[in-house]
Amino acid sequence: MSNSAFEKVYNPAVVEDKWGKFWLAEELFKARVDSEKSAFSIVIPPPNVTGSLHMGHALNVTLQDILVRYKNMKGFNTLWLPGTDHAGIATQNVVEKLLADEGLDRQSMGREKFLERVWLWKEQSGDTITNQLKRLGASCDWSRERFTMDPGLSRAVRHAFVLLFKKGLIYRANYMTNWCPRCHTALSDLEVDFKTVHGKLYYIRYPGEQGADVLVATTRPETMLGDTAVAINPSDKRFAGWEGKRVSLPLTGRTIPIISDKMVDPEFGTGAVKITPAHDFNDFEVARIHNLPFVRVISENGSMSEDAGERYRGLDRIECRKAVVKDLEAIGLLDRVEDYTHNVGCCYRCETVVEPTVSLQWFVRVAPLAEKAIDAVKRNRTSIIPEMWEKTYFEWMYNIKDWCISRQIWWGHRIPAWHCNECGAVTVELDDPERCGQCESMHLTQEEDVLDTWFSSALWPFSTLGWPDSTRELEVYYPTSVLVTAFDILFFWVARMMMMGLEFMDDVPFRHVFIHALVRDVEGYKMSKTRGNVIDPLEVMEKYGTDAFRFTLTALAAQGRDIKMSEERIEGYRNFINKLWNTARFIHLNLGGFKEGDPEPDCVEDLWILSRLGKTVRGVTEAFDEYRFNEAAGLIYQFLWHEYCDWYVEISKPYLIGDMGDREKERKQIILVFVFGTVLRLAHPIIPFVTEEIWHSLPGERGSLLLERFPEFDENVVDEESEVEMNYLISLIRAVRHLRRELNIPPGYFAKVRLRGGMLERVKKMETVVKRLARLESIDYLPEGAVVRNEASSVAEDTDIFLPIKGVLDFKAERERIEKAIAKLMRERKGLVDKLSNSEFVMKAPEGLVNTTRAREEEIGRKLERLNVNLQLFTE
RNA sequence: GGGCGGAUAGCUCAGGUGGGAGAGCACCAGCCUUACAAGCUGGGGGUCACAGGUUCAAAUCCUGUUCCGCCCACCA
Numbered sequence: 039m040s041n042s043a044f045e046k047v048y049n050p051a052v053v054e055d056k057w058g059k060f061w062l063a064e065e066l067f068k069a070r071v072d073s074e075k076s077a078f079s080i081v082i083p084p085p086n087v088t089g090s091l092h093m094g095h096a097l098n099v100t101l102q103d104i105l106v107r108y109k110n111m112k113g114f115n116t117l118w119l120p121g122t123d124h125a126g127i128a129t130q131n132v133v134e135k136l137l138a139d140e141g142l143d144r145q146s147m148g149r150e151k152f153l154e155r156v157w158l159w160k161e162q163s164g165d166t167i168t169n170q171l172k173r174l175g176a177s178c179d180w181s182r183e184r185f186t187m188d189p190g191l192s193r194a195v196r197h198a199f200v201l202l203f204k205k206g207l208i209y210r211a212n213y214m215t216n217w218c219p220r221c222h223t224a225l226s227d228l229e230v231d232f233k234t235v236h237g238k239l240y241y242i243r244y245p246g247e248q249g250a251d252v253l254v255a256t257t258r259p260e261t262m263l264g265d266t267a268v269a270i271n272p273s274d275k276r277f278a279g280w281e282g283k284r285v286s287l288p289l290t291g292r293t294i295p296i297i298s299d300k301m302v303d304p305e306f307g308t309g310a311v312k313i314t315p316a317h318d319f320n321d322f323e324v325a326r327i328h329n330l331p332f333v334r335v336i337s338e339n340g341s342m343s344e345d346a347g348e349r350y351r352g353l354d355r356i357e358c359r360k361a362v363v364k365d366l367e368a369i370g371l372l373d374r375v376e377d378y379t380h381n382v383g384c385c386y387r388c389e390t391v392v393e394p395t396v397s398l399q400w401f402v403r404v405a406p407l408a409e410k411a412i413d414a415v416k417r418n419r420t421s422i423i424p425e426m427w428e429k430t431y432f433e434w435m436y437n438i439k440d441w442c443i444s445r446q447i448w449w450g451h452r453i454p455a456w457h458c459n460e461c462g463a464v465t466v467e468l469d470d471p472e473r474c475g476q477c478e479s480m481h482l483t484q485e486e487d488v489l490d491t492w493f494s495s496a497l498w499p500f501s502t503l504g505w506p507d508s509t510r511e512l513e514v515y516y517p518t519s520v521l522v523t524a525f526d527i528l529f530f531w532v533a534r535m536m537m538m539g540l541e542f543m544d545d546v547p548f549r550h551v552f553i554h555a556l557v558r559d560v561e562g563y564k565m566s567k568t569r570g571n572v573i574d575p576l577e578v579m580e581k582y583g584t585d586a587f588r589f590t591l592t593a594l595a596a597q598g599r600d601i602k603m604s605e606e607r608i609e610g611y612r613n614f615i616n617k618l619w620n621t622a623r624f625i626h627l628n629l630g631g632f633k634e635g636d637p638e639p640d641c642v643e644d645l646w647i648l649s650r651l652g653k654t655v656r657g658v659t660e661a662f663d664e665y666r667f668n669e670a671a672g673l674i675y676q677f678l679w680h681e682y683c684d685w686y687v688e689i690s691k692p693y694l695i696g697d698m699g700d701r702e703k704e705r706k707q708i709i710l711v712f713v714f715g716t717v718l719r720l721a722h723p724i725i726p727f728v729t730e731e732i733w734h735s736l737p738g739e740r741g742s743l744l745l746e747r748f749p750e751f752d753e754n755v756v757d758e759e760s761e762v763e764m765n766y767l768i769s770l771i772r773a774v775r776h777l778r779r780e781l782n783i784p785p786g787y788f789a790k791v792r793l794r795g796g797m798l799e800r801v802k803k804m805e806t807v808v809k810r811l812a813r814l815e816s817i818d819y820l821p822e823g824a825v826v827r828n829e830a831s832s833v834a835e836d837t838d839i840f841l842p843i844k845g846v847l848d849f850k851a852e853r854e855r856i857e858k859a860i861a862k863l864m865r866e867r868k869g870l871v872d873k874l875s876n877s878e879f880v881m882k883a884p885e886g887l888v889n890t891t892r893a894r895e896e897e898i899g900r901k902l903e904r905l906n907v908n909l910q911l912f913t914e
Numbered sequence: 915g916g917g918c919g920g921a922u923a924g925c926u927c928a929g930g931u932g933g934g935a936g937a938g939c940a941c942c943a944g945c946c947u948u949a950c951a952a953g954c955u956g957g958g959g960g961u962c963a964c965a966g967g968u969u970c971a972a973a974u975c976c977u978g979u980u981c982c983g984c985c986c987a988c989c990a
Contacts, residue, residue, distance in 0.1 A: 046950065232988070239990085256990060269990095303989065311990050320990080381988060426918070430985070433917060437986080525985085556984095593938085594927085598919075600983090602926065610938060613952040624949035668928075672937075687949080695948095772956090779956045785945050813947080869934085878970035879933095887933055887971095894934075 044626060044735075048619035050583030053731045058172060060730075066744045067177045069117035071510050078114035079515035080106060081499050082178065083523050083531070084186065086125035088132050088163050091170035093557035093603060094524060096575040099176050100588045101554055101595060101667060102522045106177050107723040108662050109519075111748035117515050118177060119502050121184035122164060126450040126491040127221055127387045133159050133449075149448050156449050170576065175584060175726045177744070184502045186494040187451070194501035195451045195494045196468065198542060203455075203466045207403045208443070210455075210464065214322040215442050217395040218385035219340025219355075223446040224399050225385060226490060227439060228530055230392055232381040239378035240363065241308065243371045244268060244285040244294075252285050252296065253373055255307035257380060258317075259366070260358040262287065263346045264335035265294055267313040269324060272298040274309050288371045289362065290347060297328050316396045336393050338446075355393065400444035400453060400487065407537035408435045414536060420546040423665055424597045427525060427553045434529050441534075443490045450488030457483050496534035499547035506542075516543060520550040528553070552665045555600045557591075573603055585725035586612035592724050593671040615728055617679055618721075622732040624687060625710055628694040632737055637709045642767070642804070644709055645760035647686045650677060651713050652755035658720050659751060667724075674721050682713060685768065689807050697806060711736060716749050766797055766835055767804065773834035774812040777841055780855060781830055788815035789841055792829070795822050795904070796837030831856070831908040836900050838908065853912040860905050863898050870895040 061067060069079075080102055085095055106118045133156045134144060144152040168183065184191060202208040215224040240259045244252045252268050265287055270277040277296075284293045301324060302311050315325030316334040325332065335346040342350045342358045349365075350358050366372040383392045412435045414420050415428055422428045444453060456465045456474075463476030473480055494501070499518050503511040517539070523532060532551055539547030578587050590611045594601045639645045654677040661670035692698060693706040715736060722729040722743045733743050774791060783789055791814050793801060798819050801808055805817055820826070820840075829840040830852055870891055873879050880888055 044949090047952070227987095254990080258990090307990060313990095318990080319988085380990090383988080430918065434986070529986090596928065599927080604926080604939095606939065607926075609952080613950095616952050617950065620950035620953085622949085627949065664930080666930085672928075676937085683949090684954095691948090775955065776957090779944075782944090785947070785955070810947095866934085873933090873971080876970060880970085882970045883933070891933085 044619075044623045046620070046623070048583070048616050048728065050585065050615075050727065054173075054175075054584050054727045057727050057730045058175065061177070061742070061744065062172075062180070064742065065181075066742055067118070067179050068181060069119075069179045069515075070115055071117075071514055073115035075113060075115040077117070077514050077519070078106070078109040079117040079119070079518040080520060080522065081119045081502055081518055082121060082176075083521075083527070084121045084123040084184075084495070084498065085167050085171075086128055087122040087160050087167070087185065088125065088129050089167050091167060091174070091575050093573060093575055095167075095171070096174060096587070097554060097557050097591045097595065097601065098522060098524065099171055099174050100591045101552070103174070103176050103588075103726075104592065104662070104667060104723040105520065105522070107726060107744060108748060110177070110744055111719065111722070111746060113747065115514070117179055117182070117511075119182050119184065119515075120168065120171065120176070120178035120180060121498075121502060122167060122186070123495060124160070124185065124187045124450065124491060126445060126447055126488065127223065129156060129160070130447050130449040131221065131387060144448065152448055173576070173579065173584065175588070177726075182502075186491070186498070190504070191494060191497070191501045192451055194497050194505050195489065196454050197506040198493075198497055198538065199454055199489070200466055200468050201542070202402065207406065208400060209403060210398065210400050212396055212398050213401070213442075214319050214394055214396050215399055216383060216392045217338070217397065218388065218390055218392050219336075219338065220388050220390040221385055221447065222338060224395075224397060224442055224444060225392065226442045226492075229386045230383040231386045231389075233384050233389075234379060235382045236377065236379050237382070239307070239376045240366075241373035241375070242288070242312075242366060243373050244287060244312075245371070246283060246285040246296075250280070250283065252280075252310045253308040254310050254312040256312055257378060258359070259362045260342070260346075260350075260355055261314040261317050261335065262312055262362065263290060263342070263350060263358075264314045264316050264333040265312045266315055266325065266330045266333055267294050267297050267328065269297050269299045269302050269311045269313050270309060271300060271302040271304045273300075274302075274304040276304075276309060288369065289349075289365055297324075297330075299324050299328070317394055319394050322394075322396065332396060334396060336395065338395075338397075340393065399442050400455075402441040402443055404438050404441050404537065407541055408438045408533075410540045411435060411533065411536040414540060414546050420536065420548060420551060422551045422553065424553065426598070427528065427551075430525070431528060431533065435533060438533075441490075443493050444485075444487040445490055446487055448488065450491060451494060453485040453487050453489055455485040457485065459483055492530055492534055495531055496538040497542070499535055499539060500543050512543075517546050518548045520552055521548040522552045522554065524556055525553050526556065550665075554595060555598075557601045557603050573605070578605075578608060582608050582612040583615060583728075585728045586615045589614060589671060589725050592667045593675070594668065596668045597666065614675055614679065615725065617683065618725075618728060618732070621678070621683055621687065621714065622735065625714060626735065628710075629707065629737060631700070631704065632707050632711070633704055634738055635704070635708050637712045638705055639709065640705070642760045642763045642800070643686060643689045643807075644705070645757045646764040647682065647709065647713055648755045649757040649761055650681050651716055652751055652753070655716065655720065655749045656751040659748070662723070671724055674717065674724070678717050678721075682717065685764075686710070686713070688811055689804075692806050692810055719743060719746055719749050722746075763797065763800055766800065767808065770796075770801065770834040770837060770839070771808060771812045773832045773839055774814070774841075777830060777832045777839060778813070781841065781843055783841075783843075785813065788813055790814065790816045790818070792818040792820055792826065792840040792842075794820040794824055794826070794838040794840070796835060798837070801837075827911055831911075833859070833901050833904045833908075835897070836904070838904050849912050853909065856905055856909045856912070860902060860909065863902050863905070867895060867898045867902070870898070 083098060106116050110116045137143060216230045218225055237257055239255050239257055241253055241255050242262060244254060246252055254268060268285060270280060280296050281298045283296050285296060286293045301320060313321045313324055315321050315330050316332045317336060333345050335343055336355055337343040340355050342353045344351055350361060353361060363372060384390060385392055412432060415431060422431060454466060456471050458474035458477060458479050459481035460479040461474060461477040463474055465471045465475040471482060474482060500512060500516055503509060503516055505512060535547045586608060590608045593611060639648055654673050657673045658670045690706045690710055693702050696703055718729045718733050730743050734740050809817060826840045829842045832839045873891055874895060
């Protein structure tokens with residue numbers, strides 16, 4: 039490309055479009071299943087097929103992309119498998135809303151028509167999210183994209199269901215589950231969110247024999263219609279002897295027994311609890327123990343059922359509550375109503391208040407599966423990073439309850455079970471059965487329910503690789519190397535993949551689980567549409583560029599803390615990308631006469647920059663290997679900007695102008711390009727677009743950075759000696775600048791400086807450079823012991839710096855300046871002296887530490903000596 | 915109720931195995947120095963929440979306290 043395309047300000051749009059297309063066209067993301075190289079594989083956490091990119095995806099995908107690009111460059115046979123999730127309830131809700139706008143509903147359409155409609159919607163919107171991922175630069179092998187309802191994956195689901203069923207790990211039972219009356223389906227425990235509600239506590243009187251009334255309290259008065267007992271605590275003296283008595287249940291004409299059970303908390307409410315076995319988890323358990331009848335008064339759509347009685351039947355549960363309260367009041371049995379704050383379970387998809395209800399559902403018996411999943415993490419077959427999440431994982435796994443997997447919706451994998459119309463037996467087979475397994479009847483009806491979305495997600499790491507067939511893909515890429523996800527689906531997904539992977543593949547689904555942060559807004563709140571604090575990743579990419587956005591996410595992705603995202607931060611890192619861009623511009627402007635060659639460092643700054651580069655390579659590599667993404671970003675930022683640009687580039691300028699001869703110029707050019715190219719390779723996993731663009735603009739034959747080898751750390755480049763020398767020069771230049779500033783010498787004025795002591799040979803060698811960086815006209819070198827009067831002074835390490843100023847020197851100001859410097863050093867030295875005079879420190883601390891402490895103390899001592907000498911000159 | 919985090923500069927945070935308190939942004943001052951004003955140079959600013967303890971040495975390890983956040987459970 040021509041240099042003219044290098045504008046002062048980086049314009050990401052064109053560059054991103056160009057390389058995004060290039061990578062796809064060249065098929066650089068394709069996994070080579072037959073490769074000899076060792077494998078590195080990731081399956082993407084499949085986003086909802088109808089979703090669109092939010093901050094959480096952006097972070098998740100960026101981190102995975104970094105790993106995949108990095109491992110690619112490290113020479114691995116990488117696979118990053120993309121795909122989407124059918125997201126049963128969520129998607130069905132979306133389509134139902136669309137239908138509602140057209141005045142339609144799914145019931146009247148029928149199952150088949152409705153599903154056609156959902157598929158249509160899926161086809162229309164399914165590409166949105168994947169296109170957005172491509173926009174982010176995700177290096178997925180798109181040819182292997184999967185969808186949880188693909189034929190292949192559906193087959194895997196069926197296989198898994200049948201195997202679990204035959205093993206007795208799936209059963210069907212009448213059991214208490216959470217029921218969402220709006221979605222019209224059962225939900226698993228995890229799919230219920232509890233919300234704090236300011237409601238009422240109603241005290242209701244149940245009349246007993248001979249005026250021995252019982253007062254009960256409830257937040258859901260309508261459920262009283264389904265009460266079949268009142269429970270008291272056996273040790274509660276207030277109710278001694280009441281057990282076995284009967285009370286009449288108002289509004290129903292029924293009488294119910296008083297039972298005793300230690301589940302009742304005598305401290306709470308009235309000490310007597312109404313028992314509604316069909317609509318409360320605790321009451322359900324109590325009823326089973328005490329053999330109480332179940333009266334189901336709320337039906338599937340949330341309205342009152344026939345058993346609620348003629349008067350209430352058909353009323354919505356909320357309406358019914360009002361009616362019941364009114365009726366109780368009318369007959370004087372509503373004792374009182376109190377304000378009451380409590381938690382109410384709501385559907386995680388539509389936020390409707392769920393009703394615990396007894397119904398016939400399918401469950402996975404998880405205890406035996408959980409045991410293996412616990413063991414695998416305990417034995418580090420899978421490790422969770424950061425480690426603290428392992429505790430959460432164990433905590434949940436130990437208390438796991440059976441998993442309700444049937445949903446009464448239509449969008450999903452239909453449960454492969456057939457009910458016999460004659461004997462009622464259930465037949466579950468891999469192929470659709472023609473006859474009942476029990477009575478051979480041919481009159482079979484397939485189960486209406488579909489499976490929980492998370493059932494298919496649980497198989498994702500191997501169903502996407504071809505299971506249940508034995509494929510080459512499974513052989514090469516399973517177990518996957520790492521799963522990258524946020525903690526909010528640790529239970530929903532990660533835990534269940536562990537269980538299923540171990541069950542069906544007999545091995546863990548991934549070696550590592552990296553749990554990253556949640557992205558929040560500046561205030562630390564979760565981003566949500568209702569809160570209106572959402573930052574749209576697409577807008578960010580539009581405004582600041584994808585690389586700037588990715589770099590921001592990476593730099594903020596410290597382990598263990600959530601990310602507070604703000605535009606300000608993105609702007610800061612956008613500036614970094616621009617800095618990188620302008621570094622490239624600078625290099626291009628100075629490539630005149632460039633000849634390719636190997637770096638031949640022969641002076642301090644060359645050795646220094648290569649040494650620093652080496653250490654940066656080492657640091658970034660370690661950081662990537664240990665998922666410390668923010669550290670990698672920080673190291674690159676620091677090196678490129680504050681070492682390479684601030685110092686090496688600045689130092690190289692006189693060379694590039696030609697002041698030091700052609701040979702030296704070439705040498706600098708080669709090192710400049712070499713170091714910069716190495717930085718581009720280091721940074722490519724984080725900021726792929728801009729690095730690719732710049733990389734191709736550098737001289738020489740250059741293929742895609744993706745095919746380049748990631749820099750290797752070579753310890754031979756580490757050169758402590760030149761680092762010490764450079765640090766000396768840097769502090770010398772800084773001291774001169776500082777001095778100029780304090781003396782108010784205008785930046786444009788070239789001053790004269792005289793130096794005494796220290797590494798003056800070093801300075802002489804680099805005089806041109808030092809003069810340029812410190813803006814000096816000349817440097818004089820004084821012999822040690824030379825007396826200087828009437829000049830402002832400073833000390834850098836063990837060099838005295840003198841700066842004559844025009845006119846009369848302000849003795850007082852000068853004295854104060856030096857005294858200030860002395861005071862600062864004295865404070866620093868005191869700490870060191872205290873340590874060194876402590877015999878225990880000298881005895882017990884490691885020798886190296888004692889030595890460096892002593893050396894530092896001596897260094898400060900020398901500096902102080904010099905300052906004191908200078909101070910003398912102003913106190914006479 | 916059970917569990918897990920966090921508290922470090924004005925703000926947002928970094929500080930693997932204890933050994934010189936850091937970054938970015940913001941702020942102050944001065945600069946369009948021929949890559950970059952999305953830049954350059956210099957500067958100010960912190961009892962590392964509080965109280966104890968271990969240690970020659972604690973932001974870092976231990977105990978307790980306070981305040982914030984989150985997860986699980988769901989108490990009628």
